[in-house]
Amino acid sequence: MAGLLSMAHGVRVESSGPSYDDLYRAHRVRVIRLCRMLLGDPDEAEDVGQDVFLKLLHASQQPRDREMSWGPWLTRVAVHACRDRRRSRWWRRWWSVSKVLDEDAVASPWRTPEGEVVSADQQRCIWRAFDRLAPRQREVFVLRHIEGWSTQEVAEALGVETGSVKRHLFRAVRHLRMALTEAP
Amino acid sequence: MHLGDRTLLDVLGGEGSPAERAHLDSCVVCATHSARLARDLDRVSNVLRDGPLPRPVARISGKRWASLAAAATAAMLLLWGLWSRTPPVQVARTSHLSLRDVSAAVFATDEVEQLAKPVRSAEVAALEAALRGEWPGARHDPWLGQDTD
Numbered sequence: 294m295a296g297l298l299s300m301a302h303g304v305r306v307e308s309s310g311p312s313y314d315d316l317y318r319a320h321r322v323r324v325i326r327l328c329r330m331l332l333g334d335p336d337e338a339e340d341v342g343q344d345v346f347l348k349l350l351h352a353s354q355q356p357r358d359r360e361m362s363w364g365p366w367l368t369r370v371a372v373h374a375c376r377d378r379r380r381s382r383w384w385r386r387w388w389s390v391s392k393v394l395d396e397d398a399v400a401s402p403w404r405t406p407e408g409e410v411v412s413a414d415q416q417r418c419i420w421r422a423f424d425r426l427a428p429r430q431r432e433v434f435v436l437r438h439i440e441g442w443s444t445q446e447v448a449e450a451l452g453v454e455t456g457s458v459k460r461h462l463f464r465a466v467r468h469l470r471m472a473l474t475e476a477p
Numbered sequence: 478m479h480l481g482d483r484t485l486l487d488v489l490g491g492e493g494s495p496a497e498r499a500h501l502d503s504c505v506v507c508a509t510h511s512a513r514l515a516r517d518l519d520r521v522s523n524v525l526r527d528g529p530l531p532r533p534v535a536r537i538s539g540k541r542w543a544s545l546a547a548a549a550t551a552a553m554l555l556l557w558g559l560w561s562r563t564p565p566v567q568v569a570r571t572s573h574l575s576l577r578d579v580s581a582a583v584f585a586t587d588e589v590e591q592l593a594k595p596v597r598s599a600e601v602a603a604l605e606a607a608l609r610g611e612w613p614g615a616r617h618d619p620w621l622g623q624d625t626d
Binding site: 329330333334335405410413417419420433439444459463466473 | 482508518519521526527529568
């Protein structure tokens with residue numbers, strides 16, 4: 294599939310819009326990371342990411358509004374693709390060996406773009422707590438705080454009420470903050 | 478009355494009511510909580526969005542081993558239960574039959590002898606007396622007619 298997608302580079306999304314190539318380069322890393330956060334598995338994230346860009350390729354050949362914002366479209370497609378993957382392959386994931394975070398993978402402090410230093414222990418605790426969140430809580434937190442969507446936009450994308458979004462977000466934030474306090 | 482974490486989360490997201498925002502501006506305690514919440518959220522979001530990604534390692538969890546062992550035990554118990562309920566195969570007895578045995582079984586004369594047995598005369602007399610309406614054997618009973626008091 295990667296070969297097919299690489300062959301697709303250069304396809305014009307529409308006459309005056311960005312090319313598929315532009316969109317692929319601009320959003321690939323973000324979409325794969327989003328899938329990684331939602332699925333917790335880099336291999337599956339890569340697989341689902343390829344599916345998402347294949348859908349982008351198909352969608353780009355359809356007539357679209359010139360002002361179409363492809364970033365949110367890709368995010369929505371990725372979230373739904375991850376959910377479909379999670380539902381359809383639960384037995385496979387259960388049967389295959391489970392994947393846990395490698396404690397040594399995050400071994401050094403990391404400096405945020407704002408200049409704040411986050412210790413390796415805190416990074417590990419954050420990832421561990423995030424991987425333990427319920428799927429819906431992960432989706433809500435990612436869309437609200439990583440993608441920066443409003444509560445209304447998150448509710449529309451996930452097909453739930455805004456009250457439900459707020460409830461899931463509150464629980465997710467509580468768990469993640471507890472992880473921060475537990476970090477040495 | 479201070480704002481709770483849920484309300485502070487709404488206000489931080491730009492979705493609080495004017496009254497809640499006004500309270501946050503005027504209350505030092507709530508402002509401190511809000512600042513701490515905002516700092517934690519920024520830290521978590523930055524790590525997840527831009528931080529180094531931890532790679533997962535494959536491991537078979539103990540829970541999975543336990544469920545596999547339980548399933549294997551249940552299957553063994555089921556097989557054992559089925560095996561113990563199966564009736565043992567009967568081995569055909571090989572005995573030699575002679576023509577004499579067959580003949581004795583087919584032409585048994587026990588019932589014929591029983592039928593051919595002569596009826597005793599006393600029984601015939603009792604039957605005839607009963608047909609006449611008399612008490613069978615009343616004439617010959619030495620105890621009848623005597624005072625037994």
